[in-house]
Amino acid sequence: MSSPDKSNILRKYKIVFLGDQSVGKTSLITRFMYDTFDETYAATIGIDFLSKTMYLEEGKTIRLQLWDTAGQERFRSLIPSYIRDSHVAVICYDITNKKSFLNLDKWIKDVKLERGDDVIIVLVGNKSDLANDKRQVSVEDVEQLHNKIGSKFFIETSTKANHNIVMMPMIMLMQSQKLLILVLKIKLHNQQVHAVKYCLYEHIAIVII
Numbered sequence: 001m002s003s004p005d006k007s008n009i010l011r012k013y014k015i016v017f018l019g020d021q022s023v024g025k026t027s028l029i030t031r032f033m034y035d036t037f038d039e040t041y042a043a044t045i046g047i048d049f050l051s052k053t054m055y056l057e058e059g060k061t062i063r064l065q066l067w068d069t070a071g072q073e074r075f076r077s078l079i080p081s082y083i084r085d086s087h088v089a090v091i092c093y094d095i096t097n098k099k100s101f102l103n104l105d106k107w108i109k110d111v112k113l114e115r116g117d118d119v120i121i122v123l124v125g126n127k128s129d130l131a132n133d134k135r136q137v138s139v140e141d142v143e144q145l146h147n148k149i150g151s152k153f154f155i156e157t158s159t160k161a162n163h164n165i166v167m168m169p170m171i172m173l174m175q176s177q178k179l180l181i182l183v184l185k186i187k188l189h190n191q192q193v194h195a196v197k198y199c200l201y202e203h204i205a206i207v208i209i
Contacts, residue, residue: 010053016067016082018107019092020100024126027159028092029066035162083114088122095125095156096134101141108149123154129161 017025026048030036033050048068055061067082083089089111093100104123111119123146125137139156146154157163 011062012065013062013088014065014067014086015088015090016069016086017090017092018069018079018083018111020094020097020103021070023092023094023097023100024157024159025090025092026068028090028124028126028157029068031159031162033066039160079110080114083111083119086115086119088120089115090122090124091151092124092126093137094127095137096127096130098136101125101137104145117150121149121151123151125154125156127158127160128156128163129158131156 017029019025027038029050030038033052050066050068052064052066053061067086069079069082091104091107091111093104095101108121111121123142125142142154142156145151
C-alpha cells in the first residue's frame with residue numbers, strides 16, 4: 001500500500017485575535033475575510049470562529065482558523081484555552097484609546113503564560129483613520145513595547161478606511177528545512193508596499209511586500 005502524499009495534507013494554522021472591547025478585532029477579521037466594513041458596533045459574545053481555505057501552488061491546501069475573542073472582563077476565563085494551541089496571537093489596541101494600549105500588558109501576559117515564546121505575537125493598532133485628530137498612542141510608544149516583548153512586527157490599521165489591511169495572504173511550504181513562508185500583501189492607500197521586511201521566527205519567515 002502506497003503511503004499518502006504529505007503534500008496533499010490539509011495544514012491548519014490557528015490565529016487568535018486578542019484585545020480590549022471595541023478595539024476592532026471583529027472588524028479586522030471581517031475586512032480580511034469579506035473586504036467589508038460595518039459601521040454598526042456589536043460586541044462579540046464569548047468566542048467566534050471563522051476559517052478560510054486557501055489553495056496554493058502545486059496542489060497544496062491550507063486552512064486559516066481565525067478566532068475572534070471577546071474583550072469584556074466577564075469572558076476572560078475563556079481566553080487561555082483558545083490561546084493554548086495558537087500559532088499566531090494578534091493583539092489589538094485602539095490608537096485613540098490609551099487605556100486599550102496600556103492593557104496590552106495583560107493580554108501579552110496571557111499569551112506568554114499559555115505559549116511561552118512558542119508563538120508569533122503581532123501588535124495591531126486600529127483606527128488609524130482618526131490619527132490626526134484623536135491619537136492617544138504614539139508610534140514611539142508601540143515601538144518601545146514591540147522591542148521589549150520581542151513581537152515579530154507591529155502595524156497600524158484602519159478597517160474603516162481599508163488602510164494596511166492584509167488583503168491577500170499566500171502561504172508557500174518550502175520542502176527544504178520545512179520552512180514556512182507567509183507572504184502577506186499589504187494594501188496601503190491602495191498601493192502595494194514595495195519595501196520587503198523579513199521577520200524570522202525559527203522555521204517561520206514572514207515577508208511583507
